[in-house]
Amino acid sequence: MVDPKIQKQRELLPIFPYRQQIIDAIKKKNLLVITGETGSGKTTQIPQYILENFPECRLIGVTQPRRIAAMTVAKRVSEEHGTRLGNEIGYSIRFDDCTSTKTRLRYMTDGVLLREATTDPKLSNYDVIIVDEAHERTVETDVLFGLLKQTYRMRPELKILVMSATLNVEKFSDFFNKCPTMDIPGRMYHVEINHHRDAKISSLKSTYIERAVDTALFIHQEEPPGDVLVFLTGQNDIERACRDLEREARHLRRSDIRYGKHVKAMVVYPLYASLETMEQRAIFDEPPEGTRKFVFATNIAQTSVTIPGIKYVIDSGFVKQKSYDPNTGMDALLVVPISQAAATQRAGRAGRTAPGKAYRLYCRESYEQMDEETIPEIQRSSLLGTVLSLKKMGIQDIINFEFIDPPDPLLVTNALRQLFLLEAIDASGRLTSLGDLMTIFPLNPFLSRVLISSAKEFNCSREIVIIVSMLSAEEVFHSPKNEEKQMIAEEARKQFYHSSGDHMTLLNIFEAYRDCGHDIDWCRERYLNHRALSIAKNVREQIQDIMEKNGLPIISCRRNENSNDEERTRKKRKTYYRETKYDPEPILQSLATAYYIHLSKRHPHRPVFYHYASGAASESVDSNSSLLALHISPTSALYPENKVVKIESLDWLIYHAIVYTNKALMKTVSKIRYNWVEEKMSLFKQLPKTRLDGSEVANKESGQNDDMSENDPVKKNRRIEAIAAAKERALRRRAMAQE
DNA sequence: GAGCACTGC
Numbered sequence: 001m002v003d004p005k006i007q008k009q010r011e012l013l014p015i016f017p018y019r020q021q022i023i024d025a026i027k028k029k030n031l032l033v034i035t036g037e038t039g040s041g042k043t044t045q046i047p048q049y050i051l052e053n054f055p056e057c058r059l060i061g062v063t064q065p066r067r068i069a070a071m072t073v074a075k076r077v078s079e080e081h082g083t084r085l086g087n088e089i090g091y092s093i094r095f096d097d098c099t100s101t102k103t104r105l106r107y108m109t110d111g112v113l114l115r116e117a118t119t120d121p122k123l124s125n126y127d128v129i130i131v132d133e134a135h136e137r138t139v140e141t142d143v144l145f146g147l148l149k150q151t152y153r154m155r156p157e158l159k160i161l162v163m164s165a166t167l168n169v170e171k172f173s174d175f176f177n178k179c180p181t182m183d184i185p186g187r188m189y190h191v192e193i194n195h196h197r198d199a200k201i202s203s204l205k206s207t208y209i210e211r212a213v214d215t216a217l218f219i220h221q222e223e224p225p226g227d228v229l230v231f232l233t234g235q236n237d238i239e240r241a242c243r244d245l246e247r248e249a250r251h252l253r254r255s256d257i258r259y260g261k262h263v264k265a266m267v268v269y270p271l272y273a274s275l276e277t278m279e280q281r282a283i284f285d286e287p288p289e290g291t292r293k294f295v296f297a298t299n300i301a302q303t304s305v306t307i308p309g310i311k312y313v314i315d316s317g318f319v320k321q322k323s324y325d326p327n328t329g330m331d332a333l334l335v336v337p338i339s340q341a342a343a344t345q346r347a348g349r350a351g352r353t354a355p356g357k358a359y360r361l362y363c364r365e366s367y368e369q370m371d372e373e374t375i376p377e378i379q380r381s382s383l384l385g386t387v388l389s390l391k392k393m394g395i396q397d398i399i400n401f402e403f404i405d406p407p408d409p410l411l412v413t414n415a416l417r418q419l420f421l422l423e424a425i426d427a428s429g430r431l432t433s434l435g436d437l438m439t440i441f442p443l444n445p446f447l448s449r450v451l452i453s454s455a456k457e458f459n460c461s462r463e464i465v466i467i468v469s470m471l472s473a474e475e476v477f478h479s480p481k482n483e484e485k486q487m488i489a490e491e492a493r494k495q496f497y498h499s500s501g502d503h504m505t506l507l508n509i510f511e512a513y514r515d516c517g518h519d520i521d522w523c524r525e526r527y528l529n530h531r532a533l534s535i536a537k538n539v540r541e542q543i544q545d546i547m548e549k550n551g552l553p554i555i556s557c558r559r560n561e562n563s564n565d566e567e568r569t570r571k572k573r574k575t576y577y578r579e580t581k582y583d584p585e586p587i588l589q590s591l592a593t594a595y596y597i598h599l600s601k602r603h604p605h606r607p608v609f610y611h612y613a614s615g616a617a618s619e620s621v622d623s624n625s626s627l628l629a630l631h632i633s634p635t636s637a638l639y640p641e642n643k644v645v646k647i648e649s650l651d652w653l654i655y656h657a658i659v660y661t662n663k664a665l666m667k668t669v670s671k672i673r674y675n676w677v678e679e680k681m682s683l684f685k686q687l688p689k690t691r692l693d694g695s696e697v698a699n700k701e702s703g704q705n706d707d708m709s710e711n712d713p714v715k716k717n718r719r720i721e722a723i724a725a726a727k728e729r730a731l732r733r734r735a736m737a738q739e
Numbered sequence: 740g741a742g743c744a745c746t747g748c
Contacts, residue, residue: 066746094748111748138746234744273745298744320744333743377746385748442748472748479742542748634741641740661742 002082010080013041015184022046022182023053030159031152031179035166037186038348042163043132044077047105050128051081051088059103060128063110065138066304067093074098074107094442095538110140114389117144118439121393122151127159134164134172135341136303137376137405143386145175146402147393167341168373175404189351191313194359201317201337201366208316209237211361213244215314216294217252219359225263226311226356227293229301231346233320233335238270238296239481245294263292271297271305274474276531283307302345306352313350313358315343317366323380326414328628331382332660339374343367379407384445387415388424391431392439416692421597421683422449427690440550441543443472449594455547457593458586460557463507465547467587469539470506471656471668474532477635489527497637497644500584501653501670503591505637507582510536557586588654589676595654596677600630600666607631607640607647609666630658633665645671 010016015036025032026049036042047062064070074091081089090099092108099106110131117123129148134141148160162172166183173181196211204211212230219228232238246268269283286309287293295307299319319338324331338346343360350356360367378386387398395401399412419425422445424435438448447468454464470476477493480486496512498504513533516522523530544554558581600609608629632639632653640647649671656668 109747111746115748136746140747234742236742274743300745302745304745322744335744389748475743631741639740659741659743663741665741 002080006080006082010041010045013045014039014187015041015045018182018184019045019049023049025180025182026050026054026159026161029180030156031176032160033162033164033169033172033176033179033181034184035164035169035181036184037166037188038352039187040184042184043073044080046161046163047107047130048077048081051105054128057104057127059126060105060130061113061123061126062105062107062130062132063113063141063144064107065110065133065136065141067109068304069133070107070109071096071098077105077107095542110138110144114140114143114147115442117147118389118392121147122154123158124155127157128161129158130161130163132163134162135167137374137378139378139381139383139386142376142378142404143390145404149176149402150395165345171404188348189353189355191347191351191355192357193347194357195364195367196359196361198363199361199366201362201370204317204362205335208232208318208361209241210244212296212314212316213241213248215359215361216245217248219312219314220249220263220266220292220294221252223312223357225292226354227287227307227309228295228312228314229307229310229349230294230296230314230316231301231319232296232298232316233318234298235270235272235274238272238298241296242268242270245296263290265291266294267291268294268296271295271301271307273298273300276478301349302342306349309353310349311354311356313347313356315346315358315360317343317360317362321380324382324411326382326408326410329382329414330658330660330664337366337370339371340367341373343370376405378403379405379411381411383407383411383415384418387412388419388435388439388445391419391425391429391435396429413692417687417690418597419445420687420690420692421680422446422594423683424449425692427686427692429690429692437550440546443468443543446594446597447472450591451543451547452552453593454587454590455552455555458557458590459555460582460586460590461547461552462554462556463558463582463587464590465540465543465554466510466536467503467506467591469536469543470510470532471503472539473535474529476506476509476529476532476536478527478529479635480527485527492526492528493635494642494644495526497642498579498584499637499645500588501638502636502656502668503670504582504584504587506668507587509533510540513537557583559583588670588672591670592654592672592676593680595656596680598655598657599672599677600653600655602647602651602653603629609653612652628664630655630664630666632669633659633667636667636669638669638671 034042034046047060050057050060064073070091070093074089075085078085078089083089086098086100087102089105090103092099092106092112094112123129131141131144152158152160160176162176164172169181173179209232212232216228216230230241232241249266267287271283283295284307293309295301301307317337318335319342320333321336322331322333347358350358390398390401398416399409416425416429419435420427423432424438424445426432434452437452438445441448441451450464451461451468455461478489480489496505496508498508509528510533513523518534518537520530523533547554599612601612602609608631610630611628634641637644638650652672652674653666653669654672655666659665659667
């Protein structure tokens, strides 16, 4: 039953007066862009308006970038609607499908809808698709846009709604055939913006932490009560700033009589994603009377986490951002200036419950020089998985796929070459049967490739499923800051080390975690990340399920139990954990079927390694004749100082990923033999002979023989311009980061 | 002897 109180609340939302107008617009047009600030009620109300006024509509899909949002919104809406969650209104997120055959309104993550599209590109179950939070421009929403535009041509009766914050409106509308737009006012309080008098953002990079602390002190001394949110870039920054503020405040309290004009006491909290104490919900509580709360946070506070009661925001002007370099195939995490849109969003965090103030540590001129919008993720990520999904949907010509902001073609070719090396596509860019099978897994294509070879060639799929699950979760080792604790953590880690490297070490950890009954305290004592292990456990179950459904056998390469080797080895070498329980060879060979692409060779005299031949990387490295030295990460079992193996015994390593900081560090490495991968290496030589961009196939299929993959000159020019602009922005960002 | 922002299938 619908609660009259809830009905009243719905009618008080800023969107309610626009109800009829919205319904009419949706009736008249199948494409529509709706903008509105936070608090307008668009996410919860518009889908209900459709539900109530379009009885012929079978299923409405609403996508969200985050799991939590999909879940909580669905819950709220089902309450408003007076039905049980999972009946008429439900949600679908990975590991948790709360829908039924009765469901007519389904909230989900954009990733879930995208996966659904790989098997049903027409999205034939849906009559309405709503893409919410479109301004966030995740890779998934951007791909959905291109896909929806295509689907719309095949199914013009499909209704598509794009919902976004009040930015980018024209861009979205232009993309969807110049469709109409509507703006819904939000419920936000005024935020007064204060720029620094003269600080240029280019000179701020080395000083923003202390300036942020100074500004925090200033607010504490001069401003009326109200909590403070400070945006910094990472864990180190945040911990330092927290310490500094507390120290400075102590000094000041002793020396300055003006201290505490308005507020006497303070509490200071850090906030970042890997913080285990997210469960210590104190951050979200109201501080005691006469105490001011300070929260030093990463970008997590810009979109994902809302802290109530914030009246003041301090914006450093920087963010730590991932950017993938297709030339080297490396991901770098760089501290870069934010965009104007991000600055606005940060300031807005001060006006959620009352009027507020934002202090920007940079001057107005610097603000005006910032990019208007954050560069969409699709222009700074590896597109490997995306390209494979698109191929599976039957889209051959990826370079000319209609992206709202096209990625650098280099990113696309880089992905295509890697897919060729994984044998997922052939020399003309067509999906192979192996590639087709790889798309059944919700994983990075490298990992999908390994899973298939473990089941079909090497008979060790039980173990590989575990290793793959661990690799797709977060970092398992927790590194404490405190020196003494660090020693304990290192000792604990040694217990799991395997002499072949980190992949077998991950297997050891997972099995030990299972043997202890998935105990959280057991993890804490060993400084293992419980959250990572529990995700791995879920992923493992999901993968096993998928394999069984697709006829891929789960086979173990565990040795016979009657051997006493295991016990003997453990006694002899106390630091090793179950060194002999498995034969590592098939496991490593199976990993090498994909990770030969990440092969490195040791320098004959120095403790560093070099890329042996990795697609794009080997080319640019060879032509510059300046090889990039790769180091083994200190957390690795094979790190020489950990004394598990001698570095001289390592000749060839495969690595899972490189993190680039001051040095290029290989994370998660294992020792392999070259003859395992020798045959595969010939695929590198075939690369130059391929036409992977799919233009050839696409043109043949559409009856054209033109070598040019794009025939409309206007469209082509627009695309080239967009790409050039993106490249220039990327260069500027890099230059800025290196200053 | 190094240090990793945030999501998601």
